[in-house]
Amino acid sequence: GAGVSQSPSNKVTEKGKDVELRCDPISGHTALYWYRQRLGQGLEFLIYFQGNSAPDKSGLPSDRFSAERTGESVSTLTIQRTQQEDSAVYLCASSPLGASNNSPLHFGNGTRLTVT
């Protein structure tokens, strides 16, 4: 079946512009995560959606970053007034989160964002 889909796969933008990144999770997956991965670095947690609960936004690095999710479907990550330090791969992952939280994550292939 279809996996997690992210678009665009690559995005080049000028400093100061806003960008919107999209994630289509696997159908039926209630949990959705966004991560940032700078070149040569590990995964940096950004935000976590779980069903209808309030999202965990504890990883968002500044108020320029925001994310939305409609129900258990598509999520968009918006970065306003982009800075060069925002250049990274943005990864989305979803899981069929059960009550015990033992489901592995399914990752998309990421959006590579370059801010010039």
Next chain:
Amino acid sequence: AQSVTQLDSQVPVFEEAPVELRCNYSSSVSVYLFWYVQYPNPGLQLLLKYLSGSTLVKGIHGFEAEFNKSQTSFHLRKPSVHISDTAEYFCAVSGGYQKVTFGTGTKLQVIP
């Protein structure tokens, strides 16, 4: 709160030699443990998982890991590595309705 420590940021190993990538975790609740692999294609792929039962779990590509509760460890092993195993490996923990927590990753470099 949960945390994951991957002690080695880089591990070079010769082809056909054994390898162990270390992972230690801390958690106040029962845990589920995972190893993911990231090839140059940015997406991560599940390598193996420990949920319950046997403490030795086997995954894809010949990898295995052992859950050690007393040492709070979940080290990843492979008896003989191949060039194609060159990648970055991430250990992760979840449990108790908390979000998944990842370690900082270990880059495995297989030397021909």
